[in-house]
Amino acid sequence: MSVSIWMDQSKNKEVIEQDIVIIGGGIAGLSAAYWLQKEDPTMRISLVEKYELGDGATGRNAGFITCGSVEHFNRLVEKHGEDEAKEIWRYSEINLELLKEEIIQGRESELLFEHKGSFSLASTAEEFAELKNSASIMEGMGIKVDIIEEAGIKSRLGAENFVGGIKYIGDASVHPLLMLQEIRKKIEKTKNEVKFYENHEVFAIEESGGDKVVRTKHVTFKAPIVVFATNGYGPQLHPFFEDKIFPTRGQILATEPVERFMEGPCYANFVLDYFRQLPTGEMVIGGFRQLQKDVEIGYSDETSDIIQKALEEFLHQHIPAVRKAKITHRWSGIMGFSVDGQPMVGALPTDPQCFFLGGFTAHGLGLAFHSGKVLTDSMFDRKIPDFITAKRFQ
Numbered sequence: 001m002s003v004s005i006w007m008d009q010s011k012n013k014e015v016i017e018q019d020i021v022i023i024g025g026g027i028a029g030l031s032a033a034y035w036l037q038k039e040d041p042t043m044r045i046s047l048v049e050k051y052e053l054g055d056g057a058t059g060r061n062a063g064f065i066t067c068g069s070v071e072h073f074n075r076l077v078e079k080h081g082e083d084e085a086k087e088i089w090r091y092s093e094i095n096l097e098l099l100k101e102e103i104i105q106g107r108e109s110e111l112l113f114e115h116k117g118s119f120s121l122a123s124t125a126e127e128f129a130e131l132k133n134s135a136s137i138m139e140g141m142g143i144k145v146d147i148i149e150e151a152g153i154k155s156r157l158g159a160e161n162f163v164g165g166i167k168y169i170g171d172a173s174v175h176p177l178l179m180l181q182e183i184r185k186k187i188e189k190t191k192n193e194v195k196f197y198e199n200h201e202v203f204a205i206e207e208s209g210g211d212k213v214v215r216t217k218h219v220t221f222k223a224p225i226v227v228f229a230t231n232g233y234g235p236q237l238h239p240f241f242e243d244k245i246f247p248t249r250g251q252i253l254a255t256e257p258v259e260r261f262m263e264g265p266c267y268a269n270f271v272l273d274y275f276r277q278l279p280t281g282e283m284v285i286g287g288f289r290q291l292q293k294d295v296e297i298g299y300s301d302e303t304s305d306i307i308q309k310a311l312e313e314f315l316h317q318h319i320p321a322v323r324k325a326k327i328t329h330r331w332s333g334i335m336g337f338s339v340d341g342q343p344m345v346g347a348l349p350t351d352p353q354c355f356f357l358g359g360f361t362a363h364g365l366g367l368a369f370h371s372g373k374v375l376t377d378s379m380f381d382r383k384i385p386d387f388i389t390a391k392r393f394q
Contacts, residue, residue: 003203003217018044024229025049026058030183031372037192044193050201054180060333065172067092074134095370116264118171121162128164135166144169158261228356232336249296251332255325257281346390
């Protein structure tokens with residue numbers, strides 16, 4: 001993020017005074033705006049976005065709304081213990097419940113929303129054994145899962161060369177940009193003071209008389225509170241995030257529509273790879289960043305031949321129904337991976353006027369809407385879960 005002296009058009013314009021400035025126009029930023037205006041409709045809130053709303057990871061992911069974290073549940077338990085692992089899982093379940101209650105509201109078909117669960121598939125006996133172990137632990141904790149054998153994977157998902165898998169009953173999928181636009185509509189329908197500023201790149205945040213001055217290439221904002229909803233781009237705006245949130249590229253491709261054959265979205269290869277068929281028939285697949293770990297860290301958002309080829313080969317090997325389908329889109333997006341795999345919400349320890357939410361580690365749609373609510377709780381001095389609070393880094 002950078003703005004030259006020639007691009008800065010804000011110098012001779014009036015400073016816009018607000019109560020809160022939210023930086024970032026993806027699912028995190030709009031979720032924060034939604035819950036803050038619901039808390040107090042009189043608050044003057046400006047949301048600023050470098051490009052158009054959803055142009056970052058929100059508009060570049062695969063549309064999974066999944067529970068848990070980036071790891072199989074048995075590993076989550078090993079790392080956090082049973083109680084906290086269940087709390088982490090429940091946090092993402094609440095995220096989906098809130099989306100359905102507040103945003104989806106019976107408009108499933110318009111938003112391409114499907115609540116059909118998701119699958120984790122194993123191509124080796126070792127991973128299938130781990131998945132069955134995860135399922136056993138989850139069932140013992142009251143989380144609904146099904147174990148799927150090889151024949152069931154073929155008949156229900158049209159997928160080959162997998163030895164088995166498990167289904168997470170509560171997961172969902174959506175058109176991420178349509179859902180983001182719906183959140184904006186919900187905000188704008190209320191009598192509030194939220195304003196959106198697209199194509200307003202932030203290049204400086206300064207102090208002035210106890211307030212924050214947020215400078216964009218077009219205008220300048222002044223407010224007592226700033227919210228960083230920048231996820232993977234946080235390190236470009238504040239050094240606090242440099243060792244806590246890491247920009248990580250994810251690559252995806254999509255095919256032309258084919259006749260519907262898949263029951264629900266799928267993960268494979270220890271959650272590193274993922275694919276789904278849209279309600280409109282297109283196949284979307286992403287992952288394989290493990291093939292170029294060094295290249296996939298950073299802010300470059302072009303696609304690479306190695307990973308795109310791997311995505312094509314995966315479809316050819318595992319999904320016969322799309323072997324002849326034309327590839328129509330290839331893209332990438334920058335996610336924010338947190339240092340410990342869990343999202344983070346709170347205030348900067350060195351500056352209580354600066355709040356943030358991010359570090360969703362490839363699960364932004366499954367975590368951010370609830371995180372916007374938790375951010376509001378944090379800002380109004382209500383207790384938030386220990387596993388997500390920024391205080392864990394102090």
